[in-house]
Amino acid sequence: MKEAHIIGKSVQRKEGRDKVTGAARYIDDMSFPGMLYGATVRSQIPRGVIQKISFGSQIDWSEFVTVTAKEIPGKNCIALIGDDQSCLADGLVNHPEEPILLLAHADRHVLRKAIEAVLIEYEPLPAVFTIEESELRSQIIWGTDNTFKTFLIAKGDVDSVWTKADYIVEGEYTTGAQEQLYIENNGVIAAFDAEQGITVWGSLQCPYYVHKALMALCNLPAERVRVVQVETGGAFGGKEDYPSMIAGHAALLAMKSGRPVKIIYDRLEDMTATTKRHPSRTRHRTALSKDGKILGGEIDFTIDGGAYATLSSVVLSRGVIHAGGPYYWPSIRVRGKAVATNAPPHGAFRGFGAPQSLFAMERHMDRIAQVVGLSPVEIRRRNFLKPGQTTTTEQTVREEIDLGKLLDRALELSDYAAKNARFARENEAGPVKRGMGIAAFLHGAGFTGSGERYLASVVGVEGCADGRVRVLASSTEFGQGTNTVLCQIAAEALNLPYDHIHIAQPDTNQVPNSGPTVASRTAMVVGSLVRSAAIGIRQTLTAGGMLNDSYSPAEFQVACRRHIAEHGELRSYARYETPEGVFWDDQKYRGEAYATFAWAIYVAQVAVDLSTYSARVQDFVALQEVGRVLHPVLAKGQIAGGVAQGIGFALYENVVWQNGRMQNGQMTNYIMPTSVDLPEIRVFFEEMGDVQGAYGAKGIGELPMDGPAPAIVNAIEDALGTRFDSVPLLPEDIFEAVSTDGRR
Amino acid sequence: MNNTSENLGKCELALTVNGKPETVRVYPMERLLDVLRHELGLTGTKEGCGEGECGSCSVLMNGKLVNSCLVPALQAAGTNLMTIEGIARGPQLSALQTAFLECGGAQCGICTPGMILASCQLLDKKPKPTWDDIREALSGNLCRCTGYMQIFDAVMAAAQRSPE
Numbered sequence: 082m083k084e085a086h087i088i089g090k091s092v093q094r095k096e097g098r099d100k101v102t103g104a105a106r107y108i109d110d111m112s113f114p115g116m117l118y119g120a121t122v123r124s125q126i127p128r129g130v131i132q133k134i135s136f137g138s139q140i141d142w143s144e145f146v147t148v149t150a151k152e153i154p155g156k157n158c159i160a161l162i163g164d165d166q167s168c169l170a171d172g173l174v175n176h177p178e179e180p181i182l183l184l185a186h187a188d189r190h191v192l193r194k195a196i197e198a199v200l201i202e203y204e205p206l207p208a209v210f211t212i213e214e215s216e217l218r219s220q221i222i223w224g225t226d227n228t229f230k231t232f233l234i235a236k237g238d239v240d241s242v243w244t245k246a247d248y249i250v251e252g253e254y255t256t257g258a259q260e261q262l263y264i265e266n267n268g269v270i271a272a273f274d275a276e277q278g279i280t281v282w283g284s285l286q287c288p289y290y291v292h293k294a295l296m297a298l299c300n301l302p303a304e305r306v307r308v309v310q311v312e313t314g315g316a317f318g319g320k321e322d323y324p325s326m327i328a329g330h331a332a333l334l335a336m337k338s339g340r341p342v343k344i345i346y347d348r349l350e351d352m353t354a355t356t357k358r359h360p361s362r363t364r365h366r367t368a369l370s371k372d373g374k375i376l377g378g379e380i381d382f383t384i385d386g387g388a389y390a391t392l393s394s395v396v397l398s399r400g401v402i403h404a405g406g407p408y409y410w411p412s413i414r415v416r417g418k419a420v421a422t423n424a425p426p427h428g429a430f431r432g433f434g435a436p437q438s439l440f441a442m443e444r445h446m447d448r449i450a451q452v453v454g455l456s457p458v459e460i461r462r463r464n465f466l467k468p469g470q471t472t473t474t475e476q477t478v479r480e481e482i483d484l485g486k487l488l489d490r491a492l493e494l495s496d497y498a499a500k501n502a503r504f505a506r507e508n509e510a511g512p513v514k515r516g517m518g519i520a521a522f523l524h525g526a527g528f529t530g531s532g533e534r535y536l537a538s539v540v541g542v543e544g545c546a547d548g549r550v551r552v553l554a555s556s557t558e559f560g561q562g563t564n565t566v567l568c569q570i571a572a573e574a575l576n577l578p579y580d581h582i583h584i585a586q587p588d589t590n591q592v593p594n595s596g597p598t599v600a601s602r603t604a605m606v607v608g609s610l611v612r613s614a615a616i617g618i619r620q621t622l623t624a625g626g627m628l629n630d631s632y633s634p635a636e637f638q639v640a641c642r643r644h645i646a647e648h649g650e651l652r653s654y655a656r657y658e659t660p661e662g663v664f665w666d667d668q669k670y671r672g673e674a675y676a677t678f679a680w681a682i683y684v685a686q687v688a689v690d691l692s693t694y695s696a697r698v699q700d701f702v703a704l705q706e707v708g709r710v711l712h713p714v715l716a717k718g719q720i721a722g723g724v725a726q727g728i729g730f731a732l733y734e735n736v737v738w739q740n741g742r743m744q745n746g747q748m749t750n751y752i753m754p755t756s757v758d759l760p761e762i763r764v765f766f767e768e769m770g771d772v773q774g775a776y777g778a779k780g781i782g783e784l785p786m787d788g789p790a791p792a793i794v795n796a797i798e799d800a801l802g803t804r805f806d807s808v809p810l811l812p813e814d815i816f817e818a819v820s821t822d823g824r825r
Numbered sequence: 826m827n828n829t830s831e832n833l834g835k836c837e838l839a840l841t842v843n844g845k846p847e848t849v850r851v852y853p854m855e856r857l858l859d860v861l862r863h864e865l866g867l868t869g870t871k872e873g874c875g876e877g878e879c880g881s882c883s884v885l886m887n888g889k890l891v892n893s894c895l896v897p898a899l900q901a902a903g904t905n906l907m908t909i910e911g912i913a914r915g916p917q918l919s920a921l922q923t924a925f926l927e928c929g930g931a932q933c934g935i936c937t938p939g940m941i942l943a944s945c946q947l948l949d950k951k952p953k954p955t956w957d958d959i960r961e962a963l964s965g966n967l968c969r970c971t972g973y974m975q976i977f978d979a980v981m982a983a984a985q986r987s988p989e
Contacts, residue, residue: 091927091929093926094926094931096934097926097931098918098926099934100937101922101925101926101930101931101934101941102869102909102910102912102913103867103868103869103870103908103909103937103938104869105934109871109872110862262969263933263935264873264933264967264968265873265933265935314871314933314934314935315932315933315970347875348873348876559933560932560934560970562932714928714929714975715929717929717974717975718932721971721973721974721975722932722969722970722971724972725973747876747878748873748874748876748878749876753967753969755965755967756959756960756961756963756964756977757961759972759973759974761974762972762974764974
């Protein structure tokens with residue numbers, strides 16, 4: 082391939098200038114004449130039957146627009162995978178903060194009082210709040226068995242390994258809920274017009290998810306539903322499915338009132354009512370030979386899905402596929418289960434099930450190392466997947482990945498051996514104990530299994546008369562760099578200056594469905610389609626005799642203008658096609674789970690102060706193989722940001738639950754890392770071999786969420802010699818465990 | 826903020842915003858944040874939490890960084906305010922804005938205005954800050970995207986570029 086002219090360069094972020102000048106328009110910065118403000122009356126109990134809704138006489142209700150479940154023109158559901166979640170509760174509530182009634186008024190200041198004046202009487206029903214309570218099934222709160230989904234991955238004859246094993250190591254590991262905590266809360270504006278139908282502008286990741294949900298809810302055909310993504314202030318998965326709910330609410334109010342309606346959540350509402358990372362429990366039982374080789378094992382992975390199915394089946398899928406980590410398992414049985422509890426539904430958050438199951442795997446490897454009597458480094462090295470071997474789903478590793486080499490480099494970068502020796506010496510004295518921890522992991526890019534085939538994403542590229550090129554995709558920018566990277570790819574494919582390429586605003590009236598902006602699929606999967614569509618433009622022009630094989634931007638412009646004069650427009654579309662030889666069995670959960678995996682070794686250095694019991698990460702090395710790095714500054718930013726969220730997941734971010742409701746739904750009491758809490762996060766890339774995808778790029782966004790929590794907890798165990806199997810790991814947990822250890 | 830404050834009626838507020846004298850009619854207890862966004866149309870100042878934790882609504886009041894969500898409008902009477910809209914000189918970005926762009930200091934952009942104003946205050950006080958100075962100065966401004974590293978890089982780059 083010829084030398085890349087734009088790929089691999091840190092060009093300026095497309096919408097960057099507007100962001101640093103304050104000119105970027107987010108949803109709360111927009112307003113329409115005659116606009117009303119909407120608000121949501123929510124359930125105050127976890128489960129029960131609504132007996133009566135009454136409106137307090139202190140409010141002049143004639144000034145308000147109200148919408149109840151009975152007034153929904155279409156189906157009362159948030160259409161996604163299943164249709165079990167209502168848009169407004171009708172008779173029964175299944176979690177705290179479940180939407181029941183909508184209000185709108187021209188003055189947003191009066192809404193809070195109005196919400197408080199709506200009295201809802203319930204007949205409470207018994208509720209369940211934990212995985213264990215749900216499994217007991219003494220209360221059936223969903224379906225016939227409280228189970229949203231199960232998966233089974235089976236490879237080889239795992240039942241025969243136990244008698245052959247020199248060691249059998251068991252462990253149970255848990256992870257807590259985590260709030261996405263994008264700094265911009267959820268928000269939308271909806272407007273209705275009898276001719277045009279409904280239009281929704283919003284802070285969201287997936288315009289076509291919202292489009293699908295609004296068609297069902299509003300009973301409108303596709304062409305009378307329009308969804309436009311505006312500048313979005315962070316998402317991390319938290320704006321994957323929930324925007325369909327808030328968009329639905331605003332749409333219902335707009336249809337009833339005939340006026341534009343804006344709904345912007347405040348922080349408390351956003352934190353208590355919207356989705357979080359699924360809490361999880363993982364049980365491992367592993368058979369090993371005397372030299373520390375894995376013979377086989379069983380993994381039971383269970384997640385708490387909250388009250389409705391929403392995305393839990395897909396989160397579970399990614400969790401079970403990643404549960405075996407980057408290791409070779411001659412035989413394995415992975416069982417996955419997503420169960421119902423009476424909490425708001427848990428949803429997408431960067432990593433999507435993998436951070437949970439990989440936390441367990443990487444803690445368990447350190448446990449295995451202790452039992453077998455090897456170092457955490459050596460146990461991993463002996464079990465790493467190698468090219469030609471198969472994963473737990475029997476996908477053959479075709480990439481020339483060398484995890485041993487990656488591990489060596491991470492150890493060198495972190496000065497692992499020298500520090501390990503020094504800390505062992507120094508920890509003898511003084512209250513501050515230091516330790517080193519490793520995590521090795523992988524993350525599959527794109528939708529799982531046949532997912533990309535079902536999505537069949539489409540991207541368009543348009544040549545304009547002025548010689549500029551426009552990328553048409555529903556893939557959204559929410560900080561990660563979609564706009565920039567997709568324009569870079571088009572510029573490279575067309576050999577045009579980056580400044581000549583721009584990307585259309587994601588608007589379902591204007592752009593094809595390039596799939597949701599999730600699953601680390603944008604650069605790799607959508608990027609490949611941008612490249613194909615861009616090449617299509619070039620081919621159209623050369624085939625028509627309007628352009629030579631090599632050309633200047635000026636010649637390109639002349640050719641575009643000629644083509645448009647003759648044919649009206651110059652557009653090229655590319656649709657995803659499954660590569661040859663890719664096999665996936667949805668029933669047996671076997672085959673090519675992902676087109677490619679990104680690989681990583683993270684090393685954490687942690688200090689625990691035994692006078693305060695607080696743990697602090699002092700150094701963090703994040704080394705990864707993500708194929709070709711398309712934009713070094715953006716890629717580094719993705720990794721450092723993901724690591725920071727991972728450090729929060731490990732040490733700071735604790736959702737306090739009471740009867741299914743988050744009790745600390747404020748930034749004051751839900752603690753995310755600040756600028757003084759984080760170590761220097763040192764990011765390194767290793768590029769190995771060729772991969773599929775646009776110019777060799779793999780998915781990158783979610784990977785960095787997977788490694789920090791196990792690396793940090795491994796380091797804390799290394800520092801203290803005390804076992805910890807749960808995150809978040811707070812000072813009080815460390816105090817408790819160390820005190821218990823001391824008493825033993 | 827609610828029915829009662831509406832009954833109290835609005836009063837006049839005179840202040841200087843980004844070098845320009847402004848007079849607006851406000852509720853006395855209205856948040857400065859809302860006055861900036863709704864009365865003056867300066868939507869570059871963002872709301873993240875509404876309780877002074879996240880720093881997205883940071884502005885400079887007489888050169889001092891404040892969370893505009895915690896400042897009652899009348900407290901801003903007669904003050905000199907600087908918001909993100911006042912940082913660039915016309916089309917010319919400030920050194921900090923350029924550095925944020927080049928170093929990856931802005932991802933989703935929602936914390937960026939507040940971050941830039943907090944950095945502005947730091948560089949005013951300390952033109953050649955250490956890494957620890959930068960960490961400390963930005964500790965009241967939360968960013969969920971970057972992990973802060975590229976923001977630190979941006980502030981350091983701007984400090985090194987500025988003449989002194």
